[in-house]
Amino acid sequence: MNLDETRPLPECAKFDSNGLIPAVIQDEHGEVLMVGYMNREALERTLATGRVTFWSRSRKEFWVKGEKSGNTQELIDMRVDCDLDCLLLRVRQSGPACHEGYRSCFFRAVDADRTLRVIGERWSTPEAMYGSPKREDPRESQAS
């Protein structure tokens, strides 16, 4: 019997050596939109506000999804996996989830020759969403 399971979140969650837990984000239609990372406080804020909040590993700051772009994620419900070290969040996604303007961050499929092919629906552009040219490192522009 794992006693952790009887404790409420965020206490029962298992964070990695960097204090993070991955969160798979899925919309109400079943489309997987992205994977982000939460520390204990980001998880606490997400639960308290219903507004999905990550910890940005690159910028080392809290990242309220949609704070800059307006493309927010409203929490519908949350699940925890068997090992308590991964979260699954169903959300109402406003607009594109991806900073590249696609509905989902998983907008590229792997072809038989193993190259990548864009298959996702592009709803916007980084320029339209953030008002600045696309930055070279996508992690930098994945601000919100």
Place this chain on the structure above:
Amino acid sequence: MNLDETRPLPECAKFDSNGLIPAVIQDEHGEVLMVGYMNREALERTLATGRVTFWSRSRKEFWVKGEKSGNTQELIDMRVDCDLDCLLLRVRQSGPACHEGYRSCFFRAVDADRTLRVIGERWSTPEAMYGSPKREDPRESQAS
């Protein structure tokens, strides 16, 4: 322009400091079944065989999903996220994906009071799948 994107997998994938990339596993109906981790060779084997293969972080060995339990994952297709540091695999899952016997590893929902509640469908038990009593640490029994 990110030149990585023009290279085939596994070359274009970005592995973390432990040499791993997370892989979200989703069935053909849209249900998220689990999240596992692949190193370069596990990804290579998955692409080559069409049989989903992870790297077990706890046992430090390759983990062909279903090798012991028979609950295999046959790859339908694969997607890569915008940062090239996360994979999404659609699979045909034979039987339960979770070593606890549930269809999905995400078999517990978070209630309003933040405690966990089992909502998943239990298809089997660890005893039936592995022929031994449930082990204390789920990571240990998450062999296959």
